[in-house]
Ligand SMILES: C[C@H](O)[C@H](O)[C@@H](O)C(=O)CO
C-alpha cells in the first residue's frame with residue numbers, strides 16, 4: 493500500500509464530495525463495469541485452425557510484426573492471464589470460433605462442436621470470468637469472393653448458415669455452464685469493391701440466412717444474439733451488405749442486440765450519440781470499443797473524447813445493465829500485451845471519469861437554461877483529481893498503479909514474448 497496514493501485519494505475524495513460525488517461508492521460501482529477482452533489482440537486475428545493460420549480477406553487488417561505473437565492456445569492463455577493480472581475490476585473473455593481447441597485436427601467451420609471449446613469454458617471457470625463468442629465468417633476459402641451469409645452461391649451460403657447455427661448452440665452451452673449469458677456476435681465482411689447492381693438481392697439473402705441461422709431460440713440467461721454493422725471494409729468500399737440500416741432494422745424486428753463498433757461509421761459520426769437512440773427500440777446493445785484512425789484501423793483504445801462520450805452516455809442514463817462492453821482492436825506493431833493493457837485501462841478510465849461526474853447538478857443547469865454554467869463545469873471536471881481516484885482504485889484492486897505496469901510488461905517481454913521470436 494502506497495501512502496502517497498492513499499493521501500492523494502483523501503484529497504480527491506474531499507474535492508469530489510464538494511460536488512456531491514461519493515468516490516467510495518464510485519469505486520464500488522466500477523464492479524458493474526465489465527469489459528469483454530477480445531482474444532484476437534494476442535495473435536493478430538490468426539486463429540488456431542492450422543499451424544500457419546493468419547488473417548486473410550474480410551476487409552480488416554492487423555498491421556505490424558512486433559515479435560511475440562501467440563501461436564498456440566497455451567501462449568494465448570498465458571498472455572490473457574498476464575493482461576488480466578494488470579487490469580483492475582471485472583472482465584470477460586471474447587472468443588472467435590477460429591480459436592477452438594482442435595487438437596491438431598482440421599475441423600471445418602461447419603463442423604465445430606462444443607467439445608472444441610470446452611477447455612476455454614474450463615479456463616474461464618478457473619479464471620472466474622464469463623465468456624462471449626463470435627462466428628468467424630472470414631479467413632476461409634468459402635469467403636474468398638467476398639460473400640458469406642449473403643452469398644449467391646447456395647453451397648457457400650448454407651455452409652455459413654451452418655457455421656453460425658453451431659456457434660449459437662455453442663454460445664448457449666457456454667452461458668449455461670458459466671452461469672452468465674454469452675453474447676454471440678455475428679459480423680460478416682460481405683460487400684462489393686465496385687458499384688453493384690443487386691444490393692437488394694444480397695440483403696434479402698442475408699435476411700434469409702440470419703432467419704435460418706437464428707431459427708432456434710435459446711434462453712436469454714444462456715445466450716444473447718448481437719449483429720454487427722459496418723460502413724465499409726478494404727475491398728468492399730462500394731457496398732457493405734450488413735449496413736447499419738440493415739442490422740438496426742433486423743435487431744429491432746427480431747429483438748436482437750445491435751453491435752456498435754466505433755470504427756464502423758463515418759468518421760464524423762459519434763457512437764456515443766447512438767446508444768440512447770438504439771436503446772429506445774432494442775433491449776440491449778453490444779459495444780466494440782476501438783479507435784479508428786481515418787478508417788476502421790482498429791488502433792489501441794486511448795482515453796479520447798469518443799470513448800469518454802460512450803462511457804458518459806452509459807453512466808448518465810444508468811444503462812450499464814443494457815450495454816455489453818467489448819473491445820475490438822488489434823495492433824501488431826507494439827507489444828501485444830501492452831496494447832491490451834493500455835486499451836482496457838483506457839476504457840475503464842472513461843467509465844471511472846463518467847462515474848465521477850455530478851450528473852444531477854449538470855442536468856439541473858441544463859434544464860434551467862444555464863448553458864454557460866454547464867459548459868464551465870464540464871471544463872472544470874476535466875482537471876479534477878481523477879487520476880488520484882484511478883490510482884487508488886488500482887491499488888485497491890491489487891494491480892499496478894499508474895505507469896508501474898510498463899515494467900511488468902517489459903519483464904514479460906523479456907521472459908516470455910522475446911523467446912517466441914518473430915512469427
Ligand atoms: C475480429 C472481429 O470480429 C472483427 O473485428 C469485427 O468485429 C469487426 O469489427 C470487423 O471490422
Ligand SMILES: [Mn+2]
Nearest residue numbers: 720753780820
Ligand atoms: Mn467489431
